[in-house]
Amino acid sequence: MSKEIFQRFKRNAAIIIGSRLIFGILNILSSMIVVRFFGLAELGIVILLHSYTRLFNDIIKFDSWQAVLTYGSKFHETNDKVEQKKLFGLLITIDLVSISIGVICAIAFVPYAIDIFEWPEQVAKFAPFYAIAIFFMAHASPNGILRLFDRVDALAIEFALRATVKFIGVCLTAYLGGSAFHLVLTWFAAAVISGTWPLLICVKELHQRGQLPSLQFNWRKLSRRFPGIWRFLAFANMASSVGFLYTTGTVLFLGTTLGAAQAAVVEIAYQFTGALSRPIRILGPIIMPEFTKLVANNDWVTFRKIITQQLKVTGILILLIGLPLLLAFSFVLNTIYGPEVLEYVWLFRFLLLFVFLKILAFTFDPAILAANKPGMLLIIRAVTALIYVITALSLLNQYGIASVGFAAMLGQIFYIAIVLGFGKKLLKKRVVRHKILPDHK
Secondary structure, X not given: OHHHHHHHHHHHXXXXXXXXXXXXXXXXXXXHHHHHHOOHHHHHHHHHHHHHHHHHHHHHOOOHHHHHHHHHHHHHHHOOHHHHHHHHHHHHHHHHHHHHHHHHHHHHOHHHHHHHHOOOHHHHHHHHHHHHHHHHHOOOHHHHHHHHOOOHHHHHHHHHHHHHHHXXXXXXXXXXXXXXXXXXXXXXXXXXXXXXXXXXXXXHHHHHOOOOOOOOOOHHHHHOOOOOHHHHHHHHHHHHHHHHHOOHHHHHHHHHHOOHHHHHHHHHHHHHHHHHHHHHHOHHHHHHHHHHHHHHOOOHHHHHHHHHHHHHXXXXXXXXXXXXXXXXXXXXXXXXXXXXXXXXXXXXXXXXXXXHHHHHOOOHHHHHHHOOOHHHHHHHHHHHHHHHHHHHHHHHHHHOOHHHHXXXXXXXXXXXXXXXXXXXXXXXXXXXXXXXXXXXX
């Protein structure tokens, strides 16, 4: 069992990591062009509008792809297409309603955002239309369905499309002497075009498998077929929404207090370090279907074995790759962005360490959700987010935006420590409870 899982995981990992590394570099080049041709303030305008839009996506949306995997894996394993279609229909309609509410709220609050962020006139007029991009940003049921059907290649292409469209748009804007408004159009086009791709592939897969679901709005009756699904959705969504504090929330807060340029620096830092971590972090959603299948089979020994092996391998890779990168970090940063960004080098260093810690723990969230413990994940995420907010606010006046990176790193250290403590006890209990023999292969 574990050998089969690792083979499938390595295949999908190769697809995702290859795409994210190549096109993550393209994203960095796009930011580099914007900084050198337009400056941090212009980039900040685009970042603040995008972050404002993402705020409503992060808070109101349901991360229903997690429910697709947690509840759908059992039906997928038993080839129960009838129950699987009902599950897909329920979750897709929840997506449509929740995302629509997010779009409406984003449009309604645009006048207040214009006053707060002081967007240029053209950008301000386009802001309500930009909110439509929320439909294409959400990691909703179609993403979960593609993962359940082992079509991670479609998700890799989505990222590639977004990076490519953004890069082409940035180059054209710079060449033609465009403005922040044209950069906004570029970000919007990238979100819509790339977000359309997985939707089309999902529809194609469902049609070919004869599992196109009908829209199911009788939620109360249908949800009885999937006990605990509302609780799972609520807790999983709240846990993932806490993450907006680190990126979207921080960027918006800095934009209102320190200005667009400072917000842009933080966004660039997250993007730069994220280019290194995103290929690995995306492996969490890839491994989750495997975890849910193991849970469905009560194979907690293999479950524990995978996490243990992952921690060992990932830890070694971080030491081999991370140390040389830290040593050469100032040179790399100056070469890409120039001295304007280099003065914030400690923000980048702390965020890089934060990223390494996130890479180390990339299986933790999907493991907790696969074990159907969304409440535990919510509590842990809330505690670490509180540590982040208190630390960042306490140090901001004295150390500037470098405190954001330090607070993120400190919060992640606490996250790993807490999960390891609770996770070890939980796995031990489940192995004993189900009396799993230690000979699973």
